[in-house]
Amino acid sequence: MEKMRFAVITKEKNAEIHERTIPELKDDEVLIKIEACNICTTDYEFWSGRRKNQPTPMAGGHENSGIIVKKGKAVSDYFSIGDRVGIMLTESCGVCPDCRKGNDYACRYKGETFKESDDGYFGFFGFSTYKTAKSEFLFKFTSDIPADEAGFIEPLSTAIRSIKIGDIKPEENVVIIGGGTMGLLNAQVARAYGARVIISELFESKVEVAKELGFTEFLNPKSETFKEDLKEILKDGRVNAIIICVGSGAANEQALSIAELDTRLLYFAAEYPPSEIKIDTNTLHYKRYKLIGVVGSDRSDFQEAAEMLDNGHVKVDKLIEKRFKLDEIQDAFKLASTPGTFRVSVHTWE
Ligand SMILES: [Zn+2]
Ligand SMILES: [Zn+2]
Structure with missing residues (x-):
């Protein structure tokens, strides 16, 4: 045997x-x-x-x-x-x-x-x-x-699920918090679905990889003018969705700080130990934020992931x-x- x-x-x-x-x-x-x-x-x-x-x-x-x-x-x-x-x-x-x-x-x-x-x-x-x-x-x-x-195929399938749950549409402005593996998979799928992608990443080596993948718009999470930097990029555009791809309380806080009317916030990363998000219900009500948990994937996502890898739409x-x-x-x-x-x-x- x-x-x-x-x-x-x-x-x-x-x-x-x-x-x-x-x-x-x-x-x-x-x-x-x-x-x-x-x-x-x-x-x-x-x-x-x-x-x-x-x-x-x-x-x-x-x-x-x-x-x-x-x-x-x-x-x-x-x-x-x-x-x-x-x-x-x-x-x-x-x-x-x-x-x-x-x-x-x-x-x-x-x-x-x-x-x-x-x-x-x-x-x-x-x-x-x-x-x-x-x-x-x-x-x-x-x-x-x-x-x-x-x-x-497996991590990519979860990024595909994320973009589907987040209902990312063409020409929407999507901010990816964290340009690591999962961040750059989410970024590539969001782009394939037609969105404009802005990546927030601290490590210069990761920004370099993102650039090699064709991304051009970046934020530095440690910048004191983080919010203004984003406004400068977006001009009159809105933040339609934020995908948080690092498990960190600071990242969650920063994501909330740039949310505006109708922003969908996608919590993609697990965090050990977990942090708490502080938001009052009036902000949620008046700003119409959507807080969305994202995990796992289905067989349709796996099939799409295989095809995206085969076709080179995600590298x-x-x-x-x-x-x-x-x-x-x-x-x-x-x-x-x-x-x-x-x-x-x-x-x-x-
Ligand atoms: Zn995994
Ligand atoms: Zn079943």
């Missing part, structure tokens, strides 16, 4: 490589040779101890892609051996009213996020050499996109900070936990 190798967080600041027999393939499943898995904030903040919301041993990682190497009998002809696929994170049931209406994230019958496997592990087995998955949760790439870039090559081998998982988590870094990618077969 062939084995799979995978990274497991056993305790704070400790990840190790374990081995197990590959689970037997069910009729509706495929076996995927995972090639790359990028480290999400969820992963490295659990590794570093900042978040304590996961059980151990945690075989995590979910921003991955791979090649189909085996197909169960009941898998659609749409998928072939050799296809590169990304994998949906939420295992929604597909048949309940929420799922049927396209709201997978709301599914009450979805698989547990941290389900325990028969051999006692939790998690999605992303940092892994192989993974079995139900074909209904797979999304096929049609271009020859590299594995680590294809791994962006992610510059959002990869560094690549590591599976055996270097500790170094990978260490770098990912360093402020100012983009996505760290783990190449599981190198």
